[in-house]
Amino acid sequence: MTASLVSLLASASVVLAGAPACAVVAPDDVAGAGAPARRADSESVLAISIDGMSVAAVRKLGRKELPNLYRFMRVGASTMNARTEREMTVTLPNHTGMVTGRRIEAAKGGHGVTWNDDRPTPSTVQAAAGHDVGSVFTAVDAAGGSTALFAAKTKFSLWQRSWPDAIDRTTIDLDNSALVDQLIADLPVDRDFRFLHLSPPDVAGHAHGWMSKPYLRAVRQSDKLVGRVVKAVNADPARRAGTTILLTSDHGGHGPSHDDATLLDDYRIVFMARGSAVDHGVDLYAINPTYKDPGTRRTVYGMRRPPVRNGMIANLALDLLDLPPVEGSEFDVAMDLRLTSPN
Template sequence: MRTRATVLLLASVLALPTTPAPASAVPSPGAPQPVTRTADPATGSVLVISVDGLSPRALTQLGRAGAPHLHRFLRQGASTRNARTVVESTSTLPNHTSMVTGRRVDASTGGHGVTWNHTAQAEAETVHRAAGEHVDSLFTTLDAAGAESAVFVGKPKFRLWQRSWGRTIDRMTVRRDDARLARAVRRDLRRHRRELRFWHVATPDRAGHRAGFRSRRYLAAVEQVDAMLGRLLRTLRRPGLRGTVTVLLTSDHGAHAGRSHDDEATRGNQRVIFAALGPGVSRGADLYALNSDHRRAPGRSQPGYDAEVPPVRNAEVANLALDLLGLPAVADSEINAAQDLVLTSP
């Protein structure tokens, strides 16, 4: 039986007022169609955490003493340290947009079209204009089902999401201070009933760009994220929250060396963590072992979208979260569109 739970994904997202695309540029989606549940939800809420620039290598370097909460998260849940980004990019905005649409990047083959990663362009565009068609998302699907979502992000470029999907996101909080942002997430968990929260943590990426992704400053940033995760997990043990939330943890890209992660052909940039912790999730399980019939560990490669058996990708998040909530996949999505990624053994 497929596990369903509340998913938390730390991720990058921000909000800006929207400049509508010309009517001729993007086809109208027409009236939104109501979305109905395909199964009973196994949880009441999902928290997705995307840690910007989190390299699996950093966890090895820090060990359990340096990153106790991250290591405990992986030990107590279902996880892999060998998941992959989308094929076309190891940059922040393209990968995060795939995480909420379940689409590849390349618009000519059905992707969302967000190939750029700059705030200035993000503030002048919408996802629909980039794709040349209306693009549904995790947020529009939840809204059509009468469910609520909230986004907490540390970079202004993610205002693209609010420009694109507007009021279907019930709360959008953009703060450059990750410690304040973390407190806002914990407060929202205590005070509001929502089906989904998306939390983006920017600290490691900023440190890597400034000092290098193999620097002591970068590792210190990962230690800060570990402390934030520890406080979050304590909040989730409070009465009223205990046993109701499943956290999904991943990243938009890894980091190989130097101060850049732009080369999508470099394995260190492609390789990310994907982990889940929550009610019903198999304890200490390897995601590839749980999904051996339909996911295959990629070794040192980056399989294409046409791979007979794909790897686990960070962009599985959208349709996994919806599956856990008993909702169908995002319309016209591709990655995990069958919602066959499972988090528990049969």
């Protein structure tokens, strides 16, 4: 399906819409003709990234001030010790890792997005990498499914340029509340994967500093936005039963910025999941023996027992949808990150 530009509003809101969604069917070369069909764990996956949300803030504010995030952890699987990309702790490179399942460094098979602005060139992820780069959007599209992107920063238009036929709707709106309104209005549409980017903590962190009063207020605002999304998903029993929600961040932050990839406050992030395909109140490291809690270490790629990374969003979502991993991806390519206890 080819997405077409509908409007570019003065509020920096861009909406692209495609044809109606259809059910995901795995390609014949993955599940051979005549092979018994496997039931997907989820009919739809919603991935949420809260830009610049630090673990220190989540811990400081606690359950009383972040009721929705703490309920998310209480009814799902989570860790507050996941990792960003190793090379950089900035927005666009880490978010591109989330949807491609790749590291950043192009020379080592990464996606190559090393900038964090609206520059016109390179115009696509593929141009940045110097090779073809697929994504969770292209994997779902190849199986006949539908996807959508809702983002609060204009730089995410890079994704629509990179995978124009695979993202059926792109909405970019700097007003996070209005953005969530538009996502909620889209929920009745039969989509297999949605990505929601929320920006309040990052905006406040740059303006006032991480852990400042305005920053903590922005984290509380994000908690309320997540609560609205979860409530809307759960409002329809069938949708609630068929949807898994994933939540992470692109980076934390310390003082006035977040661009020091060697700082714990910058590279340590949350990673959460909730839904009918997820156990309640479990720690991701406790139920995943092939992954190891890194403590305070920054970690490297290729570890025998790696940490949970935000770059695992793509292949975890595809695993939940019973689809093969993103071609050329690295993170969770074996699709062994569990959301349920093996016991």
